[in-house]
Structures are given as structure tokens and as C-alpha cells.
Amino acid sequence: MIVQTKPKGSNAERSRYRNRQAVLGQVREAGAIGRAEIARALSLTTQTVSNIIAELCHDGMLLEKGRRSVGRGLPAMQYALNPKGGYALGIEVRPDAIFAALLDMQGNAVATERVALRGNRPDAVMDHVSHLQTQMLDQEPVARNRMLGAGVVMPGPFGVTGITGMGSDLTGWQEIDAEALFAERLGLPVVLSNDANAAAMAERINGVAQGIASFAYLYFGAGLGLGLVHDGQLVRGAYGNAGEIGHIPIPGLGGKLEDALSRLSVQSHLRRAGKEARDIDMLDRLFQQRDPDLMAWLETATTALGHAMAIVENIFDPQAVVLGGAMPDAILDHLVTRTPLTDLSVSNRPHAPHPRLIRGASGRMTATLGAAALILNRALGAPGSNVH
Incomplete structure (x- = not known):
């Protein structure tokens, strides 16, 4: 589920907010860019863009980066994002840990x-979250008055459903x-999302899915999640629970x-063999040793x-389809190269511009960074979007 604060007020105020987003989006994409280029890209007047840039520079979100000659006339001033102009907090709540990250602009x-x-439970999690927020702001004091918001990711499903009570659930959150x-x-x-959706948007913004408008993201959290992006937007479902693919029964495997x-599956499997793999570093060592279990x-x-791919x-x-999350790169690469892909698929098409299965970002912080990226994406906007 994604829940986010929407701009309030008059239509004019909303238009101004969206235009600021769009200008920031253009600057973000270009790295450094002049007013006239932004105006052309967004179909806005140069005066309107000049006013927005003046506000953004005053607010500390943009920096002047010197002049660049473009044809005749006075060289155009170039503008870039100020890394310290704004910050986004990312919080990921897992069944056994909380991860937090503070990202700059x-x-x-x-x-x-x-x-x-x-x-x-909620009370225990909230105490830790407050402490983590204080710790990170102490490390970056300039962020205290420049916070853009917080992205929070949690494993689904949200609400009381027929698939609650699983090992990857959080206790006491279903009616909160x-x-x-x-x-x-x-x-x-706050932007609230499940972990797979946050990871999917992080891939869309900064990962292997840049330039891919419609893709699926299979995410290794504690369980297995699915983030769906169509035309650049998340597919959420009626109650925010689209993509709970981990709970689909699989014929022949004796379960879901x-x-x-x-x-959780690989840890349980190894535990039955008398081995521990509490984190991805331990899993990586076992893989490098070609541990038989x-x-x-x-x-x-x-x-x-392979079954999941056929369904998706x-x-x-x-x-x-992008595969990523809290697994070692080597294991993700093994799965990508060894998974049998059925020919009986609409994705089995000649001259496809992308591989059917791609390894995405990995590591402990994938969804945490994705949570903060949701805030940056909202604040900076997609280039050319939301212009009025």
C-alpha cells in the first residue's frame, strides 16, 4: 500500500507545487541545466521557470553551477541539485530488525x-524508530530543518486477510x-509501502529498470514479494496488497x-541440516563453498x-522481471541463469529489447533505500510530469 500526503489548497497552489516538482525533475535528470532548456522541456514560459528557480535557490534546493555557452548571446547559467538541499528518511521494518537510511537530494x-x-509489536517498533531518527539526524545535523519526509516499508499483507499469520508477518499491525x-x-x-513496491521503485529510479516503463520485481525479503510497475506507476490493488505472490500454491512443491x-525458506532448509545462515554474508560464504545443502x-x-515467472x-x-532483495549477488545470478523459463509465455518473443529475467539491486538495505527513494521521487518528480 502507498499512502501519501497530497498537496492541499487552491488549484493555483497545487499547480505551483507540481511545477516545482517538474523543474526539480528536469534538473535531476540533466545533472546541470539552464532555464531556457527547462522551459522548452516543460512547455512553460521562461519567466515562470525563472520564478520557480529563484524560489528553489532561495530554499537551498538548487545551486548555480556556472555558465555554459549555448549558441549566440550571454552564456546560460546552469543549475544543479544541492545535495544538502533536502533529505529523505527511509525506514524498513522486518520481523526481526529495523533498518534506517538517510538520503540526501x-x-x-x-x-x-x-x-x-x-x-x-507497534509500541516496541515506534520506540526504536524514534531513536534511529535521532541517531541519524545527529550524524547529519543540517538535515534537521531540511527533511522532505519519511518512506516506511513493511512486509504485507496490510489489514486482516486470509493470508495473515505467516512467518513474515508483523505482530499486532493488521488493524493499526x-x-x-x-x-x-x-x-x-509519510509514504507507506510494502517492501517489494519500494524496492521496485528504487530500481525504476536508480537501478536496472531505468527506462523500463512496465516491469515486475520479485523481491527477497523475509518472504517473497512482488512489486508491479505499469507505465511508470505502481499497481497497488484495492487494499494495497497486490503482489502477494509468495502465498500462491505451487503444484508439486507441497506448499506455497x-x-x-x-x-526464510533457505534458512529453514539449512537449519534442518544443522547449519546457520543468519545473514546474506553467511549465505554468500556457503554458496562460494558450493555447500551441498x-x-x-x-x-x-x-x-x-520458473513457476513464478510463468504466472507473472x-x-x-x-x-x-527483475529479481533482487536481501540475497547475495552470486545467488541471484545463479537463479537468473539457471531458472527454466517456459516457452509458453507472452514474454517469449523475438527481438525483445530486455532479457526476461534480470538481476537487480541486492543487499540488506535494498528496500530501506527504496523507501527513502519514494520520498525523493515524490519531491523531485518525474521529468515532464505534473506540469500545469
Whole structure:
């Protein structure tokens, strides 16, 4: 689910807000750009763009980067994002830990923190979140008065559904207004999303899905999630629970998809063999050693991923499927190269511009950084969008 604060006020005020977003989006895409170029790209008058740029420079969000000669006349002043002009907080709540990241305007992580959880009920989580926010603002004091908002990601499903009570659930959150709770505690506008959606948008903004308008993102969190992006927008479903693919039964595997294809799955498999793999570093070491128990799990996992691909491709017709999340790169690469892809798929087409299955971003902080990226994406906007 995505819940976000919408600009309020008159139509003129909303138009001004969107135009600011669009100008920032153009600057972000170009790196450095002049007023006339922005005006042409957005079909706005040069005077309107000049006024917006003056405001953004006054607010500290843009910097002058010197003049560049463009044809005849006075060389045009170039403008770029001020990295310290705004900050986004990303919070990821997992069943056993909270991850936090503070990103500057250019998407650089200036502070990251992690805390282990003994319990994940709302009161315990909120106490940790407040402490993490204080820690990171202490590391980057200039951010205190320049916060753009907070992105919060949590594993789905949201609300009481027929698939609650699973190992990847958070305790006591099903009937909580999480967006309001986080907004009150953090004192910031909040975007609430599941972890797969946040990771998908991070790939769309800064990852392998740049330039891919419609794609699916299979995300390794504790379980297995699916983020769907169509025409650059997330597909959320009626209650924010679109993409709960991990709970789909898979014939022949004796259970649901994430029983064979998730971090909980591989950890349980290895534990039954008397081995521990508490984090992705330990999983990576086992893979480099070609541990026989891990390789046996991967054999089943590739079969399960093949089933998942057939479902995703034939239902959603994506340009590509991206695989990423809290797994080592080597394991993701193994899954990408070894997974059997059925010929009976709408994605099996000649001269396709993208591979059917692509390895995306990986690591512990994938969804955390994605959460903060949701805030930056909202503040900076897509180039050329929301112009009035």
C-alpha cells in the first residue's frame, strides 16, 4: 500500500507545487541545466521557470553551477541539485530488525543504522524508530530543518486477510493505521509501502529498470514479494496488497511459493541440516563453498522461480522481471541463469529489447533505500510530469 500526503489548497497552489516538482525533475535528470532548456522541456514560459528557480535557490534546493555557452548571446547559467538541499528518511521494518537510511537530494546515503528486534509489536517498533531518527539526524545535523519526509516499508499483507499469520508477518499491525502512527512519531509526511513496491521503485529510479516503463520485481525479503510497475506507476490493488505472490500454491512443491523461494525458506532448509545462515554474508560464504545443502535448496528454488515467472509473465505481460532483495549477488545470478523459463509465455518473443529475467539491486538495505527513494521521487518528480 502507498499512502501519501497530497498537496492541499487552491488549484493555483497545487499547480505551483507540481511545477516545482517538474523543474526539480528536469534538473535531476540533466545533472546541470539552464532555464531556457527547462522551459522548452516543460512547455512553460521562461519567466515562470525563472520564478520557480529563484524560489528553489532561495530554499537551498538548487545551486548555480556556472555558465555554459549555448549558441549566440550571454552564456546560460546552469543549475544543479544541492545535495544538502533536502533529505529523505527511509525506514524498513522486518520481523526481526529495523533498518534506517538517510538520503540526501542526490540519493546518496549519508547515514544508515540497524537495530535488532526482540518483538515487533507497534509500541516496541515506534520506540526504536524514534531513536534511529535521532541517531541519524545527529550524524547529519543540517538535515534537521531540511527533511522532505519519511518512506516506511513493511512486509504485507496490510489489514486482516486470509493470508495473515505467516512467518513474515508483523505482530499486532493488521488493524493499526500505520501511516498515521509513523507520521505522528516522526513528525514528517509519510509514504507507506510494502517492501517489494519500494524496492521496485528504487530500481525504476536508480537501478536496472531505468527506462523500463512496465516491469515486475520479485523481491527477497523475509518472504517473497512482488512489486508491479505499469507505465511508470505502481499497481497497488484495492487494499494495497497486490503482489502477494509468495502465498500462491505451487503444484508439486507441497506448499506455497515462498516455502521454496524466500530467505526464510533457505534458512529453514539449512537449519534442518544443522547449519546457520543468519545473514546474506553467511549465505554468500556457503554458496562460494558450493555447500551441498544450499545447492540442493537452489535446485528446488529454480524450479519454483520458473513457476513464478510463468504466472507473472502471462498475467501481467511485463517488459522484464527483475529479481533482487536481501540475497547475495552470486545467488541471484545463479537463479537468473539457471531458472527454466517456459516457452509458453507472452514474454517469449523475438527481438525483445530486455532479457526476461534480470538481476537487480541486492543487499540488506535494498528496500530501506527504496523507501527513502519514494520520498525523493515524490519531491523531485518525474521529468515532464505534473506540469500545469
